[in-house]
Amino acid sequence: MSAITPDEVVDLKGLNCPMPVLKTKKALDKTEGGKILRVDLTDAGSKSDLPAMIKRTGNELLEMSEEGGVYTFYIKKKMG
């Protein structure tokens, strides 16, 4: 368990590329600046896909972890 408390949680387990990136971006667009989004997913490709999208869109990846085939990302939405 992470010490970070998310403001929003999105469950994308069972989805494959490109859906985790698309749905995470959609959720980030709806998140307020400075708030923290947690995403849970099972697509192994997202380990590199999601950080790439997060970096390119100017958001911040706070933490990434894996447990029992589920990848969890904590993303801080950029301000403004």
Add this chain to the structure above:
Amino acid sequence: MSEEQPKRMAIIASKGSLDMAYPPLILASTAAAMDVETMIFYTFYGVDIVNKHKYANLKVAPIANPAMPSPVPMPNIIGMLPGMTALGTMMMKSMMAKINWPSIPEMMEVCLEMDVKMVACTPTLEMTGVTQADLVEGVKVGGAADYLDFGLDANINLFV
């Protein structure tokens, strides 16, 4: 970072089979999610991907496609038999459903929602008798210069 020019990607989609329809739509929607301005220019058979009478029923042909997965090993020439294209398409669609993959119309909707520019090639439309009314809503028509105008300022240009 925000003062930089936005990144751009331009894709030419020239093929209208099911397997060749996915890559442009997947790349375009993912690029849009990465804040990349994206255009897909549909030409020749690629126009079928944005033809609303056809895009839900694109097919994949086993003939001359040795990479096509098959439940039992068989010579590729079998692909010429009547019904093999329908069978191959059905198989591929069930494989896609197994991994929860969106359909072509669903991918198209996602792309349009994310402001991917969609342009269908005018000479192709004229040649095949397809009109703007036959195209998915949100798809514009344009020519080679339209693609080039966008592509000249793009960081990535792809021909599919």
